[in-house]
Amino acid sequence: MTFDPIDLGSFWMPKQSSTIAEEIDTAYYIVYWLDVVMFVALMGALAYFLWKYKRRGPKDKLSDVTHSTTLEISWTIIPTILVIGLFFVGLKGWMKAMVAPGNSLEIRTTAEMYMWTFTYPNGNVSVNELVVPKGQPVKLIMSSKDVLHSFFVPEFRVKQDVVPGMYTTVWFEAIENRETVLFCTEYCGVGHSDMLAKVRVMEKADYDNWQETGLLPGEKPLPPAELGKKLFATRSCNTCHSLDGSRIQGPTFKGIFGRTEQMADGSSVKVDENYIRESLLEPNKKVVQGYPAVMPTYKGLLKETDIDALIAYLKTVQ
Ligand code: CUA
Numbered sequence: 268m269t270f271d272p273i274d275l276g277s278f279w280m281p282k283q284s285s286t287i288a289e290e291i292d293t294a295y296y297i298v299y300w301l302d303v304v305m306f307v308a309l310m311g312a313l314a315y316f317l318w319k320y321k322r323r324g325p326k327d328k329l330s331d332v333t334h335s336t337t338l339e340i341s342w343t344i345i346p347t348i349l350v351i352g353l354f355f356v357g358l359k360g361w362m363k364a365m366v367a368p369g370n371s372l373e374i375r376t377t378a379e380m381y382m383w384t385f386t387y388p389n390g391n392v393s394v395n396e397l398v399v400p401k402g403q404p405v406k407l408i409m410s411s412k413d414v415l416h417s418f419f420v421p422e423f424r425v426k427q428d429v430v431p432g433m434y435t436t437v438w439f440e441a442i443e444n445r446e447t448v449l450f451c452t453e454y455c456g457v458g459h460s461d462m463l464a465k466v467r468v469m470e471k472a473d474y475d476n477w478q479e480t481g482l483l484p485g486e487k488p489l490p491p492a493e494l495g496k497k498l499f500a501t502r503s504c505n506t507c508h509s510l511d512g513s514r515i516q517g518p519t520f521k522g523i524f525g526r527t528e529q530m531a532d533g534s535s536v537k538v539d540e541n542y543i544r545e546s547l548l549e550p551n552k553k554v555v556q557g558y559p560a561v562m563p564t565y566k567g568l569l570k571e572t573d574i575d576a577l578i579a580y581l582k583t584v585q
Contacts, residue, residue, distance in 0.1 A: 284422035284447060284468070286440040290360045291424040297356055301349065364425070367438035371406035372399070378409065378416035378429040378451065379563060381458030382503040391478055392568050394502045395464040397449060399441055400474035406438040412563075417453035420466055426452060441468040458516075461506050481570075491572075495580025498573055507562065510584055517562060518555045524582045529556040543578050 279299075283289050374397070375386040385393045385407075399405045409418060409429045416429040418437055427437040451462035469477070473484045482488065489497065499505060507516040518528070527537050531554045536542055545552060547569060550562035569577070 281421045282447075283424075284441060284443050284445065285420075285424060286442055287360070287364055288422070288424040290363065294356050294360050298353060301353075364438075367406040367436065368404040368440075371404040371438055373406050373408060374399075376407040376409040376418070376429070377412060378418070378462075379412035380414065380456050381451070381462040381506055382563070383449065383451075383462070383464040384568060387478060389478060394568055396467065396501060397464055398467045398469065398474060398477055400471040401441050401444055401468050403471065404438055404440045406436055409435050409437065414455050415453050416451045416455050416462070419450045419452035420447060421450070422447040423466075428453060441466075444468050444470060458506055461503075465501075489576075491576040491579035492583050493576075493580075494573070495576035495578070496583075498569075498577055499580060502565070502568070504577075517558055520581060520584045522585055524584070530554065531556050531558075531560075540578050543581060544574055547574055547577065 277292075280292055280295075283292065373388060376397075377384040377386070383395055383397070385397050387393075407418065409427065410433065411429045411431040413431060415431070417426065418429055419426040420439070423439040423441065425437050425439050427435050429435060445468055447466045447468075449464040449466050451459060453459075455462065467483070469484060477483060488494075504520075509515050509519045510521055512519050512521040523538055524543075525538060527535055529535050534553075536553055542553070546562075547565045549566075550564055551560040554560045
Protein backbone atom coordinates (compact mmCIF):
# COMPACT_ATOMS: atom_id res chain seq x y z
CA MET A 268 0.00 0.00 0.00
CA THR A 269 1.32 3.46 -0.75
CA PHE A 270 0.42 6.76 0.81
CA ASP A 271 1.24 10.35 0.34
CA PRO A 272 4.06 11.20 2.68
CA ILE A 273 3.07 12.74 5.95
CA ASP A 274 2.96 16.50 5.66
CA LEU A 275 5.84 17.80 7.76
CA GLY A 276 4.22 20.83 9.31
CA SER A 277 7.32 21.94 11.14
CA PHE A 278 10.94 20.91 11.56
CA TRP A 279 10.23 18.32 14.26
CA MET A 280 6.56 17.53 13.97
CA PRO A 281 4.03 16.46 11.35
CA LYS A 282 1.18 18.81 10.50
CA GLN A 283 -1.28 19.48 13.30
CA SER A 284 -4.56 17.97 12.08
CA SER A 285 -6.59 17.55 15.26
CA THR A 286 -7.86 19.86 17.99
CA ILE A 287 -5.45 18.38 20.53
CA ALA A 288 -2.31 18.49 18.39
CA GLU A 289 -1.33 22.07 19.19
CA GLU A 290 -1.52 21.55 22.94
CA ILE A 291 0.54 18.38 22.74
CA ASP A 292 3.19 20.13 20.67
CA THR A 293 3.25 23.05 23.10
CA ALA A 294 3.95 20.68 25.99
CA TYR A 295 6.68 19.06 23.91
CA TYR A 296 8.31 22.38 23.01
CA ILE A 297 8.23 23.61 26.63
CA VAL A 298 10.25 20.56 27.65
CA TYR A 299 12.42 20.87 24.57
CA TRP A 300 13.40 24.52 25.09
CA LEU A 301 13.87 24.01 28.81
CA ASP A 302 16.32 21.25 27.94
CA VAL A 303 18.13 23.45 25.45
CA VAL A 304 18.53 26.27 28.00
CA MET A 305 19.69 23.87 30.73
CA PHE A 306 22.12 22.10 28.42
CA VAL A 307 23.73 25.33 27.24
CA ALA A 308 23.90 26.73 30.80
CA LEU A 309 25.39 23.52 32.21
CA MET A 310 27.96 23.00 29.49
CA GLY A 311 28.82 26.71 29.52
CA ALA A 312 29.39 26.66 33.28
CA LEU A 313 31.42 23.47 32.95
CA ALA A 314 33.70 25.00 30.34
CA TYR A 315 34.03 28.24 32.30
CA PHE A 316 34.95 26.43 35.55
CA LEU A 317 37.47 24.25 33.74
CA TRP A 318 39.21 27.38 32.61
CA LYS A 319 38.74 29.48 35.73
CA TYR A 320 39.77 26.86 38.32
CA LYS A 321 42.54 25.13 36.41
CA ARG A 322 45.57 24.63 38.69
CA ARG A 323 48.17 26.80 37.13
CA GLY A 324 51.24 25.96 39.19
CA PRO A 325 52.56 24.59 42.46
CA LYS A 326 51.61 27.78 44.31
CA ASP A 327 47.89 27.54 43.37
CA LYS A 328 46.05 26.59 46.53
CA LEU A 329 42.74 24.76 46.90
CA SER A 330 39.84 26.96 47.94
CA ASP A 331 38.57 26.27 51.46
CA VAL A 332 34.91 26.94 50.59
CA THR A 333 32.97 23.86 51.70
CA HIS A 334 29.40 24.80 50.78
CA SER A 335 26.99 27.61 49.94
CA THR A 336 23.54 27.45 51.50
CA THR A 337 22.07 29.97 49.05
CA LEU A 338 23.32 27.99 46.09
CA GLU A 339 22.13 24.65 47.47
CA ILE A 340 18.65 25.96 48.27
CA SER A 341 18.28 27.58 44.85
CA TRP A 342 19.39 24.51 42.91
CA THR A 343 16.83 22.50 44.87
CA ILE A 344 13.90 24.91 44.73
CA ILE A 345 14.16 26.13 41.12
CA PRO A 346 14.18 22.69 39.45
CA THR A 347 11.41 21.51 41.82
CA ILE A 348 9.19 24.39 40.71
CA LEU A 349 10.00 23.70 37.05
CA VAL A 350 9.18 20.00 37.37
CA ILE A 351 5.90 20.68 39.20
CA GLY A 352 5.03 23.16 36.42
CA LEU A 353 5.75 20.49 33.77
CA PHE A 354 3.53 18.04 35.66
CA PHE A 355 0.56 20.39 35.39
CA VAL A 356 1.21 21.12 31.72
CA GLY A 357 1.20 17.34 31.09
CA LEU A 358 -1.78 16.65 33.33
CA LYS A 359 -3.96 19.22 31.60
CA GLY A 360 -3.28 17.78 28.14
CA TRP A 361 -3.53 14.21 29.34
CA MET A 362 -6.96 14.76 30.92
CA LYS A 363 -8.20 16.34 27.71
CA ALA A 364 -6.81 13.43 25.68
CA MET A 365 -8.30 10.76 27.94
CA VAL A 366 -11.91 11.94 28.20
CA ALA A 367 -13.93 11.91 24.97
CA PRO A 368 -16.67 14.55 24.67
CA GLY A 369 -20.17 13.21 25.21
CA ASN A 370 -21.29 13.92 21.63
CA SER A 371 -18.55 11.76 20.10
CA LEU A 372 -19.22 9.60 17.07
CA GLU A 373 -18.38 6.07 18.21
CA ILE A 374 -16.58 3.82 15.76
CA ARG A 375 -15.79 0.23 16.70
CA THR A 376 -12.24 -0.57 15.69
CA THR A 377 -10.74 -4.03 15.38
CA ALA A 378 -7.08 -4.78 14.79
CA GLU A 379 -5.77 -8.13 13.64
CA MET A 380 -2.72 -9.44 11.83
CA TYR A 381 -2.45 -7.34 9.59
CA MET A 382 -5.43 -5.14 9.03
CA TRP A 383 -7.77 -2.60 10.59
CA THR A 384 -11.55 -2.92 10.50
CA PHE A 385 -13.88 -0.03 11.34
CA THR A 386 -17.57 -0.54 12.09
CA TYR A 387 -19.70 2.61 12.00
CA PRO A 388 -22.84 3.26 14.07
CA ASN A 389 -25.16 2.32 11.16
CA GLY A 390 -23.42 -1.05 10.69
CA ASN A 391 -21.27 -0.02 7.71
CA VAL A 392 -17.80 -1.48 7.69
CA SER A 393 -14.57 -0.23 6.17
CA VAL A 394 -11.25 -2.03 6.07
CA ASN A 395 -7.89 -0.24 6.23
CA GLU A 396 -9.63 3.04 5.72
CA LEU A 397 -11.03 5.18 8.50
CA VAL A 398 -13.48 7.80 7.29
CA VAL A 399 -14.44 10.59 9.67
CA PRO A 400 -16.29 13.89 9.45
CA LYS A 401 -14.40 17.12 10.08
CA GLY A 402 -15.14 19.10 13.23
CA GLN A 403 -16.79 16.29 15.11
CA PRO A 404 -15.25 14.39 18.03
CA VAL A 405 -14.71 10.74 17.12
CA LYS A 406 -14.24 8.05 19.74
CA LEU A 407 -12.76 4.72 18.71
CA ILE A 408 -13.61 1.70 20.82
CA MET A 409 -10.83 -0.70 19.98
CA SER A 410 -9.90 -4.32 20.51
CA SER A 411 -7.62 -6.87 18.93
CA LYS A 412 -8.51 -10.30 17.55
CA ASP A 413 -5.07 -11.76 18.15
CA VAL A 414 -1.97 -10.00 19.51
CA LEU A 415 -1.04 -6.54 20.74
CA HIS A 416 -1.33 -3.82 18.12
CA SER A 417 -1.24 -0.07 18.58
CA PHE A 418 -3.24 2.71 16.94
CA PHE A 419 -1.17 5.73 15.94
CA VAL A 420 -2.09 8.73 13.79
CA PRO A 421 0.91 11.10 13.93
CA GLU A 422 -1.00 14.08 12.52
CA PHE A 423 -3.66 13.71 15.22
CA ARG A 424 -1.05 13.15 17.98
CA VAL A 425 -2.98 10.16 19.32
CA LYS A 426 -1.60 6.74 20.13
CA GLN A 427 -3.18 3.88 22.02
CA ASP A 428 -2.46 0.18 22.45
CA VAL A 429 -5.04 -2.22 21.01
CA VAL A 430 -5.24 -5.29 23.18
CA PRO A 431 -6.91 -8.72 22.81
CA GLY A 432 -9.62 -9.48 25.38
CA MET A 433 -10.35 -5.88 26.41
CA TYR A 434 -11.44 -2.52 25.00
CA THR A 435 -9.25 0.54 24.85
CA THR A 436 -10.41 3.89 23.55
CA VAL A 437 -8.95 6.90 21.85
CA TRP A 438 -10.63 10.09 20.66
CA PHE A 439 -9.79 12.97 18.34
CA GLU A 440 -11.45 15.77 16.43
CA ALA A 441 -10.04 16.37 12.96
CA ILE A 442 -9.75 20.00 11.90
CA GLU A 443 -8.95 19.76 8.19
CA ASN A 444 -10.31 17.89 5.16
CA ARG A 445 -7.37 15.73 4.19
CA GLU A 446 -5.94 12.25 4.01
CA THR A 447 -3.41 11.05 6.46
CA VAL A 448 -1.95 7.76 7.58
CA LEU A 449 -2.63 5.48 10.51
CA PHE A 450 0.16 3.17 11.66
CA CYS A 451 0.25 0.07 13.76
CA THR A 452 3.00 1.02 16.15
CA GLU A 453 3.46 -2.17 18.15
CA TYR A 454 5.54 -4.91 16.55
CA CYS A 455 2.95 -7.62 15.89
CA GLY A 456 4.53 -10.02 13.39
CA VAL A 457 6.01 -10.24 9.92
CA GLY A 458 3.29 -8.06 8.36
CA HIS A 459 3.61 -5.31 10.98
CA SER A 460 5.17 -2.75 8.67
CA ASP A 461 2.32 -3.26 6.19
CA MET A 462 -0.33 -2.70 8.82
CA LEU A 463 -1.23 0.78 7.64
CA ALA A 464 -4.55 2.38 7.03
CA LYS A 465 -5.71 5.56 5.42
CA VAL A 466 -7.57 8.18 7.43
CA ARG A 467 -9.92 10.35 5.38
CA VAL A 468 -11.36 13.48 6.87
CA MET A 469 -14.27 15.04 4.99
CA GLU A 470 -17.17 17.45 5.40
CA LYS A 471 -20.11 16.07 7.34
CA ALA A 472 -22.31 16.04 4.21
CA ASP A 473 -19.68 14.08 2.25
CA TYR A 474 -19.28 11.71 5.18
CA ASP A 475 -23.03 11.08 5.26
CA ASN A 476 -23.00 10.48 1.51
CA TRP A 477 -20.13 8.02 1.85
CA GLN A 478 -22.04 6.15 4.55
CA GLU A 479 -25.04 6.02 2.24
CA THR A 480 -23.40 5.13 -1.07
CA GLY A 481 -19.77 4.20 -0.39
CA LEU A 482 -18.72 6.94 -2.80
CA LEU A 483 -16.13 9.55 -1.96
CA PRO A 484 -16.65 13.20 -2.93
CA GLY A 485 -16.55 13.51 -6.74
CA GLU A 486 -16.43 9.74 -7.21
CA LYS A 487 -18.63 7.84 -9.64
CA PRO A 488 -19.52 4.14 -9.34
CA LEU A 489 -16.70 2.00 -10.83
CA PRO A 490 -17.08 -0.89 -13.28
CA PRO A 491 -16.77 -4.22 -11.38
CA ALA A 492 -13.23 -5.15 -12.46
CA GLU A 493 -11.91 -1.69 -11.52
CA LEU A 494 -13.71 -1.74 -8.21
CA GLY A 495 -12.20 -5.20 -7.63
CA LYS A 496 -8.73 -3.87 -8.37
CA LYS A 497 -9.24 -1.12 -5.83
CA LEU A 498 -10.55 -3.56 -3.22
CA PHE A 499 -7.58 -5.85 -3.83
CA ALA A 500 -5.24 -3.02 -2.90
CA THR A 501 -7.26 -1.51 -0.05
CA ARG A 502 -8.49 -4.64 1.69
CA SER A 503 -5.03 -6.07 2.33
CA CYS A 504 -5.35 -8.91 -0.22
CA ASN A 505 -1.98 -7.77 -1.59
CA THR A 506 -0.28 -8.40 1.75
CA CYS A 507 -0.56 -12.17 1.18
CA HIS A 508 -1.27 -12.70 -2.53
CA SER A 509 1.04 -11.57 -5.31
CA LEU A 510 0.04 -10.76 -8.88
CA ASP A 511 3.34 -11.69 -10.51
CA GLY A 512 3.56 -15.39 -9.62
CA SER A 513 5.82 -14.94 -6.61
CA ARG A 514 4.99 -16.79 -3.41
CA ILE A 515 4.13 -14.69 -0.34
CA GLN A 516 1.95 -15.99 2.48
CA GLY A 517 -0.81 -17.20 0.19
CA PRO A 518 -1.00 -18.51 -3.39
CA THR A 519 -0.33 -16.00 -6.15
CA PHE A 520 -3.27 -14.60 -8.08
CA LYS A 521 -1.42 -14.69 -11.39
CA GLY A 522 -3.66 -16.68 -13.72
CA ILE A 523 -5.82 -17.74 -10.78
CA PHE A 524 -9.15 -17.95 -12.56
CA GLY A 525 -9.73 -21.35 -14.12
CA ARG A 526 -6.57 -22.82 -12.57
CA THR A 527 -6.84 -26.23 -10.94
CA GLU A 528 -5.42 -26.20 -7.41
CA GLN A 529 -4.41 -29.15 -5.25
CA MET A 530 -6.03 -28.84 -1.80
CA ALA A 531 -4.47 -29.71 1.55
CA ASP A 532 -6.91 -32.63 1.94
CA GLY A 533 -5.77 -34.16 -1.34
CA SER A 534 -8.78 -33.11 -3.44
CA SER A 535 -8.47 -30.73 -6.33
CA VAL A 536 -10.53 -27.66 -7.11
CA LYS A 537 -10.97 -25.66 -10.27
CA VAL A 538 -10.97 -21.98 -9.34
CA ASP A 539 -14.31 -20.54 -10.42
CA GLU A 540 -16.75 -17.90 -9.13
CA ASN A 541 -18.05 -20.12 -6.36
CA TYR A 542 -14.61 -21.13 -5.10
CA ILE A 543 -13.48 -17.49 -4.90
CA ARG A 544 -16.67 -16.54 -3.12
CA GLU A 545 -16.32 -19.40 -0.65
CA SER A 546 -12.64 -18.58 -0.07
CA LEU A 547 -13.54 -15.00 0.83
CA LEU A 548 -16.30 -15.99 3.25
CA GLU A 549 -14.93 -19.28 4.62
CA PRO A 550 -11.25 -19.09 3.70
CA ASN A 551 -10.10 -22.12 5.65
CA LYS A 552 -12.62 -24.59 4.26
CA LYS A 553 -10.57 -25.48 1.18
CA VAL A 554 -6.93 -24.53 1.62
CA VAL A 555 -4.39 -24.90 -1.15
CA GLN A 556 -1.77 -27.53 -0.42
CA GLY A 557 1.47 -26.20 1.03
CA TYR A 558 -0.01 -22.99 2.44
CA PRO A 559 -0.98 -22.25 6.05
CA ALA A 560 -4.70 -21.81 6.85
CA VAL A 561 -4.30 -18.25 8.12
CA MET A 562 -6.56 -16.12 5.95
CA PRO A 563 -9.13 -14.11 7.94
CA THR A 564 -12.76 -14.30 6.84
CA TYR A 565 -14.24 -11.37 4.95
CA LYS A 566 -17.78 -12.30 5.98
CA GLY A 567 -19.61 -9.08 6.83
CA LEU A 568 -16.69 -7.01 5.50
CA LEU A 569 -17.55 -7.28 1.81
CA LYS A 570 -20.86 -6.44 0.21
CA GLU A 571 -22.22 -8.76 -2.49
CA THR A 572 -21.22 -6.18 -5.08
CA ASP A 573 -17.68 -6.18 -3.65
CA ILE A 574 -17.43 -9.97 -4.01
CA ASP A 575 -18.68 -9.72 -7.61
CA ALA A 576 -16.10 -7.02 -8.25
CA LEU A 577 -13.22 -9.07 -6.83
CA ILE A 578 -14.22 -12.05 -8.97
CA ALA A 579 -14.39 -9.81 -12.06
CA TYR A 580 -10.94 -8.43 -11.25
CA LEU A 581 -9.34 -11.84 -10.62
CA LYS A 582 -10.51 -12.93 -14.08
CA THR A 583 -8.38 -10.15 -15.52
CA VAL A 584 -5.18 -11.08 -13.62
CA GLN A 585 -3.25 -13.16 -16.14
CU1 CUA B 1 -0.25 -4.65 14.20
CU2 CUA B 1 2.03 -4.04 14.30
